Amino acid sequence: MSTPDANVNAANAAEAGASHPNGELAPNYFMHTFANGLRMVGQRMPSLASVTFGVQVPAGIREEPADRLGLTYLLSDMMFQGTEHRNVRQLTEEFEDIGARKGGENAMEYGRYTAQIVGNRFDRALDLFADVMLHPTIPDDEFNQMRSVQLQDIRRRDDEPMRRIFDLVRERFYAGTTLGRRSMGKRETVEQLTPDDLRTFYRARYKPQGTLISIAGAFEWDHAVERVGELFGAWIGEAPAAPAQRPQPQTGMNVEIIEGNQEHIGMAFPFPTYGDPDYYAASVALEIFGGGMTSRLFREVREKRGLVYSVAALFAPNGEFGAGYLYAGASPDKARETVQVMLDELKLLQEQGVSEDELQRAKTQIKSELVMRGESSAARMGALARSWWFERRLITIQELKAAIDGVTAEQILGLLRRFPPTTPLVIGAIGPRTEKELVGDALAKLG
Amino acid sequence: MAAPQVSPSRADQFYTHRLANGLQLLGQRMPDLESVSLCFYARTGARDEADPALYGVSHFLEHMVFKGTARRDTEQITLDFNLMGAEFNAFTSVEQTVFYARILHEYLPKAVDLLSDMMRPRLDADDFSMERNVILEEIARSEDVPTGQAYRRLMQTFYANSPLGHDVLGTKDSIREMSVEQMRAYHARRYGANNLIFAIAGAFEWDNVVALVEQACGGWSDGEAGRQAATHAPDRPLSNVVVKPQLQQQLILVGSPSVSVQDDDLYAAQLAAMVLGDGAGSHLYWNIYQKGLAESASASLSPFDSTGMLLTFLSTTPEHAPAVLELAQAELKGLQADGVQEDELRRAKDKLISRTVLDGDSAFSRMQDLAYTWVAEGTVRSIQDEMARIEQVTLADVRRTLDRFPANANQTIMAYGPLEAAALGLPA
8 A cells, every 4th residue: 555645635625615727626626646656636526426537658659669550459459358356258248247337449649448336336347457457467368358359450450441430531631650540550550460569568667657537427536545555555667758750741642542422531730749739729610610510621521612521620739749630521523622711711811810709619619528527527537537637637618618618710820820730731641532633732732 | 235225315207298389308317416317219211211312311410400500509519518518519320410518507597598599490501511621521531440431331231122231420421412492491301399309417417307398499499390291111132242342350240031120029039139249248249240250240120110130240351251151150140050058048138137237326327218118009107116027027038039030031131341252152
């Protein structure tokens, strides 16, 4: 059992009831560091029936060996395929017995294992997770089976252009770094994977120093600290830090020509990371540009011209190098006009920024969604994990609302000068049309 | 082990009220939330498009509802949602069309005013022509998703002689040919007050809700209510093989006749389907997915008004496909012969109960559940009642349900992928 961190005594902080960025935490927010370096953050939501927790490890897709792409995807399944104390059938049935919604995910900058359960089954779920995280066996039989499943996953993804359009975009956007890798890897590399590859990776990177447990929902903090301390206290070690990478995206296009009913178009441009002073300005700017049915893209591309069914912008801040993403799917004969309108709108945004009216509406929208999502234990678990992982602090909903309120039209103009969205601009397309048919010389004109 | 605990602050606060014109109001108060979710649920969908010229009209109309009313143009509609910071959208299914918003509770009067206004759209001819393009794009998009295509073809074959069988989106031809007059007539017929439900869950005061809805909707006239829902199920084995040489994965869907939403054995059928193929721990999971033979092997229940289907879904390689189909058939046959075991039933119940309790945290999920339960059973039900109904299911109930709806009889098999019928042992 570890000793509580002297600097942040969570229980006292909760009683103090103050919200301060550098010290005490807001009511119902908690943080603790165990002696082995394991961090835990939490938000108590007493009116809920559920609790959601996640164990986030510094072992993302970017850390895979270059000839073992797809390793983390397989590992995120294999972690649930048996431990030193439970074979796969026992483990699966025990999770089923407590009605857990559980799973592993492999993100670019981390791996994460999560479970959502009814509050009074939290202890059982935690016991199982400790076994999964600390004593996985990665058994050979199950390994071969899950690798076959992954190879089929890759094939199914290949059959669905919409699901892999951003693989094409990101490979070009993050060229020369490990940040543009595909989540599932490639057939050639997955076929090469062995159980020992996974075990080696697990042993090197699944360490308490650098790992974060995030909990939100119906639970008692002191009890959680005690249980996690007992279960994870003997775990030791530190994962090596990830080397910093600086992608240098260049304007250009990746086109894959297939027979299909639509041309799927993806775009990416550099944008702020988490923690960047312009982070909130960027969220607001992309909400205005392509966030919903009132956004510019939706109005111009779909409502006024009927060119598409789907068109949207998405902010992908990441920790190292952020991006703004755009997507549209159009019939082949409307694809060129769709690309042109998107480019025109990007240019307009870049030159003129946003209006005061748009700004106010986007702020209302974002703040309201923050509060509404704040009612879900899964959403809060994710938000807490994100804010600690990328910014090393716990950001409350109140703080977020204030930060959004602080964004000005002038700040957005400044952001768009720092990150002009048309330069560089990477475009990907999957469908029947060629690069020339889709953009002509429009990319050359962007410079 | 302790039963899943429902939060005490979720003590049941259910309300129902019917306006004089037949509009049904349903509510669950969740006073500890800041948000409220509300919807209009129209009891109409693809199933109510008996005339092939109307194929897709329910879904097309769902889009047109956002295109303007007597009081608001389309920009004003989205602007008004935006000014509330609402999450809003709509969806159309075979039996319902739902328009919803999720807002902070202080905006409730504005949201009721806006959503109710939208239920009386202007259906302008120019907007109709422009939106037709968007629908055609939505159809094109759907054609690039093999799993969706395969499911629609399964429904088409299984419900060949029923309006349930055609695509919610319609066909490119029906959408190109449709006139705005046809849509107006459909709207007048199917969007009467007596065919709509207003459902709300979250932070509200019921008297206030009733007053707001009465004021906004009290003047609506009525129309056609419900539908002539004939029971329908194939009475012989059917198959449909669509060959797509460019695809890598082979999809196989098996539909077996099963319970309707009104059936007393709904929960028994649901639990049996879970034992068969609901994710981790199910028969299909252990014997197909976990063996690495298929990327997906699952089963689920699709109950409809007066009819229903047990759906088995398989995604595998062309090489494994014949064996995977055989294994899945062996599981369906085994379920039929042996039923489910005591411990399997216990586990399935726990899973379903946990899911019910976890979803109970979400006002949006409760709002939908209120409407679905009302349509199926004419009542509202608390999470505790739902848990009790799940608990009551016995092995004998499951046995009876399987005897009534054998999982391995009169199946419709839909194959979508590179393989020809012969390779799967199916009739050409």
